[in-house]
Amino acid sequence: MILVLEKRSRRSQAMVWLSPVLALGITVVIGGFIFASLGLDPFKALYIYFIDPMTSLWSIEELIVKAAPLVMIGVGLAICYTANVWNIGAEGQLTMGALFGSAIPIYFTDWQSPLVLVLMLVLGAIGGALFAAIPALLKNRFGANEILTSLMLVYVAQLILDWVIRGPWKDPKGFNFPQSVSFEGWQLLPLLGEGRVHLGAVLALIAAVLLWVMMGRSLRGFEIRVIGNSPRAGAFAGFAQKKVVLFCFMLSGALAGLAGICEVAGPSGQLQPVISPGYGFTAIIVAFLGRLNPIGVIFAGILLAISYLGGEAAQVELGISDKMAQVFQGMLLFLILACETLIHYRIKLAPGRGAVKEA
Amino acid sequence: MNETGANETSKYLLEARNITKVFGELRANDDVTLSLKPGEIHALLGENGAGKSTLVKIIYGSLRATSGHLFWRGRAVTVPNPAAARELGIGMVFQHFSLFDALTVTQNISLALPSDVDIGALSGRIETVSNDYGLPLRPDALVADLSVGERQRIEIVRCLLQEPRLLIMDEPTAVLTPQEADQLFVTLARLASEGCGVLYISHRLEEVRRICHDATILRHGKLAARVDPQQETAASLAALMVGTEVAAVRTDKGTAPGAPLLELSGLSLATDDQFGVSLKNINLAVRAGEIVAVAGVAGNGQGEFFDALSGELTSSNNATVKIAGVGCGREGITQRRRRDAAFVPEERLGHGAVPNFPLSENVVLTHHSVEATRLETGDGMAGSAVVRNGMIDRDAARYVNRVVTELFDVRKGTPDPEAQSLSGGNLQKFVVGREMALQPRVLVVNQPTWGVDAGAAALIRQALIDLARGGSAVLVISQDLDEIFEVADRIAVISRGEMSQAYPSEELSLERIGLLMAGAHEAVARNAGEAGAA
Numbered sequence: 001m002i003l004v005l006e007k008r009s010r011r012s013q014a015m016v017w018l019s020p021v022l023a024l025g026i027t028v029v030i031g032g033f034i035f036a037s038l039g040l041d042p043f044k045a046l047y048i049y050f051i052d053p054m055t056s057l058w059s060i061e062e063l064i065v066k067a068a069p070l071v072m073i074g075v076g077l078a079i080c081y082t083a084n085v086w087n088i089g090a091e092g093q094l095t096m097g098a099l100f101g102s103a104i105p106i107y108f109t110d111w112q113s114p115l116v117l118v119l120m121l122v123l124g125a126i127g128g129a130l131f132a133a134i135p136a137l138l139k140n141r142f143g144a145n146e147i148l149t150s151l152m153l154v155y156v157a158q159l160i161l162d163w164v165i166r167g168p169w170k171d172p173k174g175f176n177f178p179q180s181v182s183f184e185g186w187q188l189l190p191l192l193g194e195g196r197v198h199l200g201a202v203l204a205l206i207a208a209v210l211l212w213v214m215m216g217r218s219l220r221g222f223e224i225r226v227i228g229n230s231p232r233a234g235a236f237a238g239f240a241q242k243k244v245v246l247f248c249f250m251l252s253g254a255l256a257g258l259a260g261i262c263e264v265a266g267p268s269g270q271l272q273p274v275i276s277p278g279y280g281f282t283a284i285i286v287a288f289l290g291r292l293n294p295i296g297v298i299f300a301g302i303l304l305a306i307s308y309l310g311g312e313a314a315q316v317e318l319g320i321s322d323k324m325a326q327v328f329q330g331m332l333l334f335l336i337l338a339c340e341t342l343i344h345y346r347i348k349l350a351p352g353r354g355a356v357k358e359a
Numbered sequence: 360m361n362e363t364g365a366n367e368t369s370k371y372l373l374e375a376r377n378i379t380k381v382f383g384e385l386r387a388n389d390d391v392t393l394s395l396k397p398g399e400i401h402a403l404l405g406e407n408g409a410g411k412s413t414l415v416k417i418i419y420g421s422l423r424a425t426s427g428h429l430f431w432r433g434r435a436v437t438v439p440n441p442a443a444a445r446e447l448g449i450g451m452v453f454q455h456f457s458l459f460d461a462l463t464v465t466q467n468i469s470l471a472l473p474s475d476v477d478i479g480a481l482s483g484r485i486e487t488v489s490n491d492y493g494l495p496l497r498p499d500a501l502v503a504d505l506s507v508g509e510r511q512r513i514e515i516v517r518c519l520l521q522e523p524r525l526l527i528m529d530e531p532t533a534v535l536t537p538q539e540a541d542q543l544f545v546t547l548a549r550l551a552s553e554g555c556g557v558l559y560i561s562h563r564l565e566e567v568r569r570i571c572h573d574a575t576i577l578r579h580g581k582l583a584a585r586v587d588p589q590q591e592t593a594a595s596l597a598a599l600m601v602g603t604e605v606a607a608v609r610t611d612k613g614t615a616p617g618a619p620l621l622e623l624s625g626l627s628l629a630t631d632d633q634f635g636v637s638l639k640n641i642n643l644a645v646r647a648g649e650i651v652a653v654a655g656v657a658g659n660g661q662g663e664f665f666d667a668l669s670g671e672l673t674s675s676n677n678a679t680v681k682i683a684g685v686g687c688g689r690e691g692i693t694q695r696r697r698r699d700a701a702f703v704p705e706e707r708l709g710h711g712a713v714p715n716f717p718l719s720e721n722v723v724l725t726h727h728s729v730e731a732t733r734l735e736t737g738d739g740m741a742g743s744a745v746v747r748n749g750m751i752d753r754d755a756a757r758y759v760n761r762v763v764t765e766l767f768d769v770r771k772g773t774p775d776p777e778a779q780s781l782s783g784g785n786l787q788k789f790v791v792g793r794e795m796a797l798q799p800r801v802l803v804v805n806q807p808t809w810g811v812d813a814g815a816a817a818l819i820r821q822a823l824i825d826l827a828r829g830g831s832a833v834l835v836i837s838q839d840l841d842e843i844f845e846v847a848d849r850i851a852v853i854s855r856g857e858m859s860q861a862y863p864s865e866e867l868s869l870e871r872i873g874l875l876m877a878g879a880h881e882a883v884a885r886n887a888g889e890a891g892a893a
Contacts, residue, residue, distance in 0.1 A: 010780060226724065229716070237692075
C-alpha cells in the first residue's frame with residue numbers, strides 16, 4: 001500500500017479554512033519534538049511559548065503592539081499575492097516609510113501641531129509606495145522578476161537608513177550614538193490606554209476592513225482577483241495587468257511604509273539602525289496564514305505576534321536562543337503551503353504500483 | 360513480444376465490460392460496455408459530458424474504473440497508467456497536442472520514446488513511417504513552422520512508431536481542412552486494413568458515417584446505443600446522442616442587409632510573438648442583418664484577428680476598425696463594448712471565463728462597464744447595471760446569470776457554480792448567452808461551437824442567426840465548414856494572416872474553400888471569374 005494524492009472533483013471548502021489550522025497543529029507538534037531534543041519538557045516549553053504570552057495584561061498589550069504592523073503589512077501583501085504579484089520587499093518599504101515620515105520631526109524638531117502627525121503618517125505611506133513602485137516599474141517595463149528586485153531593494157533601504165542615522169540625521173546631542181533626535185508630543189502616536197498600545201493598531205484594523213470591502217465588493221478588487229487568476233480573461237474584461245501590478249505594489253508599499261512610521265513614532269520614538277524585527281518578512285507568512293483574506297490576516301497577525309513574544313519568553317525562561325521564533329515561523333510557512341495541497345487533493349491509500357497485471 | 364500465449368478465443372481486440380466510474384456523486388460512466396474488433400474503425404459518440412473522455416481515459420490508463428473489467432485480446436487486464444497502455448499496444452492522439460514549438464519533429468517524437476532510442480536512426484524511421492501511411496513529414500522541420508494538420512501528423516506518427524494495435528483518436532478532424540481530413544481518412548483506412556483497431560471520437564456525424572464500421576453511443580454516462588453508422592443518418596445519430604430530435608437550425612434569409620456596422624479597412628498587425636501570425640491588410644465589412652463567416656485552418660491568424668477586433672490588441676490607426684461608422688482602432692475592449700459590440704473568444708476557460716469564479720462573477724467580466732442587460736425573463740424583473748460607482752451589485756449579476764442560464768438552457772447542479780464545473784457545451788452556452796444578454800449591435804464570435812455537443816451547437820447557431828435577423832452584424836470565425844455553411848450569408852477565408860474577399864455562401868463550394876484555406880487565393884479568384892463568365 002502506498003499513499004497517493006487524488007485530485008478532488010471540486011475544491012474542498014472545509015479545507016480552505018482547515019488547512020492553516022492543520023499546519024499550525026503540525027508546527028506545534030514538531031516544535032514539541034524540537035524542545036524535547038533540546039532536553040526540555042516539551043509541554044512546559046510549548047506552554048511558555050504559546051500560552052503564557054496571553055495570560056497577563058502586559059503581554060496582551062505587547063501582543064497588540066507586535067500584531068499591528070504585521071496586520072497592516074500583511075493585508076497589503078495579501079492583495080498583492082491575490083493578484084499574483086510577488087512583493088517580497090515589504091521590509092524595505094517599511095524602512096523607507098520610516099525614513100520619509102521621520103524627516104518632519106528631524107528637520108522641524110520644534111514644530112508641534114496635530115498636522116505634524118498627519119504629515120508624518122502620509123509621508124510614511126508615500127515613501128513606502130514610491131519605493132515599492134520601483135520593482136513594479138522594472139517588472140512592467142523590462143519584465144524583471146519582482147521577487148528578486150523587491151527583495152534586493154530591502155538591503156538598499158536598510159543601508160540608506162544606516163547611512164543617515166550615522167551621518168546627516170544623527171542626533172547632535174546623542175553622544176555619537178547612531179540614532180536620531182527623540183520625537184516629542186505630536187511627533188509621537190497617541191497611546192491607547194496606559195501601556196504601549198498606540199494608534200497604529202486602530203489603523204491596522206481600519207486597513208484590514210477597508211481592503212476586505214474592496215476585495216469583496218468593488219470592481220477594483222474584482223479586477224485584482226481576475227488578473228491574479230487568469231490574466232488572459234483579465235485582458236478580455238478590459239483590465240490592464242500592468243496597472244494592477246503597479247497598484248498592488250504601491251498599495252502594499254504604502255501600508256508597509258505606514259507600519260514603518262508607526263513603529264518609529266510609536267514604540268521606539270526615534271529613528272534607530274534597526275526599526276523592525278523582520279515584520280516585513282513575517283507579514284508574508286501572515287498573509288498566507290490568513291488565506292489572503294484581509295479579515296483572516298487579522299487573526300494570523302495576532303498568531304505570529306505570539307511567536308515573537310514566545311521567542312522572547314523562551315529566551316528568558318528557558319534559556320534558548322530567540323532564533324527559535326524564526327524556526328517556528330519558517331516551519332509554519334512551509335507547512336501552510338504544504339497543507340494547501342489538501343484543498344485540491346485528498347490523501348488516499350492505494351495498492352502498490354505495478355505494471356500490467358494479469359487477472 | 361509474446362504472441363502465442365494468448366488464448367485467441369475472443370474475436371475482440373478490446374472489450375470494456377460494465378465499466379462504471381464514480382466521481383463523488385457523479386456517475387461519469389454507468390455500466391458501459393464497448394467492444395472493438397481488430398481492423399475496425401469504431402466511433403465513440405456522445406454529447407459533451409456523456410462520459411466519452413472518462414471511458415477513453417480508463418482504457419488508456421489515466422483513470423481507473425470504479426468497477427468493470429478490461430479485456431485485451433481476450434484476456435482480462437488492468438491498465439494502471441498510460442505507459443502500461445502503450446506497452447499493450449494502445450496509442451492515443453489527443454485533441455490538444457503536446458508539442459514543443461521550438462523543437463524539431465524528431466526531437467519532439469524522441470521525447471515520447473524510451474531514452475535508449477537512437478536519435479540518428481529515428482529520423483529515418485519517422486520518414487519511412489510517415490511516407491508509408493501518407494503522412495508526409497520533414498523530420499528536421501521546426502514544429503513552430505508547421506500547420507496544425509502537420510502537427511497532428513507528428514502525434515499520429517509518434518503513435519505509429521510504437522506499432523500500436525489500437526489507436527485512439529480524440530476529435531482528429533476538428534483542426535483540419537477538408538483535404539487534410541480526407542488524407543487522414545486514407546491513413547486510417549490503411550491502418551484498419553492492416554488489422555489495427557481505431558477508436559474514433561468525433562462530433563462530426565457525417566464523417567463518422569463515412570469512415571466508421573461500428574459505433575457506440577453514450578448518453579449521460581450510460582450506453583445509449585450500439586449501431587452501424589452506415590445504416591444511420593446524421594440526424595438519427597444526433598437523436599441517439601441527445602435523446603431527442605435535434606431541432607434543425609432555421610436559416611430563413613432575412614431582409615436585405617442594411618448599413619455596415621463593422622468595417623475593417625487596411626487592418627494590419629505585426630505580431631511580437633515568435634510563433635504568432637501577423638495580419639496583413641485585411642478589408643471586410645459586416646452589415647446589419649447579416650452573418651459573415653471567416654473560414655480557415657487553425658493557426659492562420661484567427662486568434663490575432665479576434666484580438667484586433669475585440670481591442671485586446673489595438674491598432675495605431677483609428678480608422679482601421681469602425682464600429683457603427685465610428686473609427687475605434689486605437690480603443691481598448693471596454694470602449695468598444697460601450698459602442699455596443701460584444702465578443703466571444705475561442706477559449707472558454709481562461710479567456711472567456713475565469714475557471715474558478717462562479718458564473719455570476721463571470722457575468723461581471725464583460726458587463727462591468729456597460730448598461731444593464733436587456734434580456735428579460737417572464738417574471739417581469741428588469742436588470743440593473745452590474746457595477747455602479749465602482750461597486751459590484753451581486754444581485755444584479757446573479758439576475759443576469761439566472762436569465763442567461765434559463766434562456767440558453769445552461770444545465771448546472773447549483774444556481775451559481777464555478778465556470779470550470781460546467782461541461783464544455785454548457786459553459787459555451789453561458790458565454791454566448793452572456794454576450795447576447797447585452798443585445799449587441801456587433802457580435803464577433805471565435806469558434807462558437809468548438810468541442811460543443813450537437814444540441815448546444817444548434818442552440819448557439821440559432822441564437823447567432825436570430826441576433827443577425829434582428830438587425831445586428833455578426834462575424835463568426837470558425838474552422839467548422841458545416842457550421843459556416845449552416846449560418847453564414849457571406850464567407851471570407853483567412854490564410855497566413857491574409858483575408859480573401861467575402862463571397863456569398865451559395866457561390867462557394869467546399870473544394871473552393873479548401874483551396875482558399877490552403878492559401879491559393881489567385882486560383883480560386885480565377886475560377887470564380889471563369890464561373891461568372893460562363
